[in-house]
Amino acid sequence: SQQGEEDPQALSIQEGENATMNCSYKTSINNLQWYRQNSGRGLVHLILIRSNEREKHSGRLRVTLDTSKKSSSLLITASRAADTASYFCATVGSGSARQLTFGSGTQLTVLP
Amino acid sequence: SQTIHQWPATLVQPVGSPLSLECTVEGTSNPNLYWYRQAAGRGLQLLFYSVGIGQISSEVPQNLSASRPQDRQFILSSKKLLLSDSGFYLCAWSPETGTVSYEQYFGPGTRLTVT
Numbered sequence: 432s433q434q435g436e437e438d439p440q441a442l443s444i445q446e447g448e449n450a451t452m453n454c455s456y457k458t459s460i461n462n463l464q465w466y467r468q469n470s471g472r473g474l475v476h477l478i479l480i481r482s483n484e485r486e487k488h489s490g491r492l493r494v495t496l497d498t499s500k501k502s503s504s505l506l507i508t509a510s511r512a513a514d515t516a517s518y519f520c521a522t523v524g525s526g527s528a529r530q531l532t533f534g535s536g537t538q539l540t541v542l543p
Numbered sequence: 544s545q546t547i548h549q550w551p552a553t554l555v556q557p558v559g560s561p562l563s564l565e566c567t568v569e570g571t572s573n574p575n576l577y578w579y580r581q582a583a584g585r586g587l588q589l590l591f592y593s594v595g596i597g598q599i600s601s602e603v604p605q606n607l608s609a610s611r612p613q614d615r616q617f618i619l620s621s622k623k624l625l626l627s628d629s630g631f632y633l634c635a636w637s638p639e640t641g642t643v644s645y646e647q648y649f650g651p652g653t654r655l656t657v658t
Contacts, residue, residue, distance in 0.1 A: 474587075530602070
């Protein structure tokens with residue numbers, strides 16, 4: 432079953448604008464990860480945030496985690512046309528859990 | 544550096560035919576290995592994962608099976624394909640870090656169409 436659910440399902444913005452995607456999950460987690468997938472390609476790991484962290488930055492990416500609301504957000508600042516892709520959140524459950532549970536993704540389109 | 548290979552890249556097979564997809568990882572030892580299926584416009588569904596040679600865990604009952612004959616080789620198989628087996632199949636690996644999964648690294652995927 433899907434643990435993470437992304438919102439919105441699709442997002443279209445102009446180049447230079449910021450893009451925000453949200454992820455909600457249902458059970459307690461060890462960590463939450465964001466991945467990117469270009470059309471027809473494999474997924475690329477972007478960033479991981481642990482359950483005891485609230486915010487993390489990596490270049491133009493900013494991830495927040497609110498464990499009380501069981502939600503996370505991914506912010507891409509100053510977007511570029513090359514950021515066009517699908518973005519997925521994935522959770523690792525607390526306790527022994529070697530597998531990720533992926534959400535259904537947000538399709539981001541950045542218009543030049 | 545580590546790399547992950549999948550082949551073939553695309554495959555068109557008739558219903559009832561067998562299937563064998565292969566995934567190999569280079570540059571690491573004793574990785575955790577995963578097979579996912581992705582339907583069009585959807586998220587990833589975990590099919591199998593393996594923490595060692597001959598050790599396979601299945602996440603969903605299905606028409607598929609997996610094997611790990613070597614440390615860095617993971618094979619997805621079917622004896623008789625169904626139309627519902629069509630999809631994009633992704634292999635992934637992660638470092639052995641005990642009991643919790645961290646980053647996973649994905650192969651380029653295989654597009655399977657069952658006709």
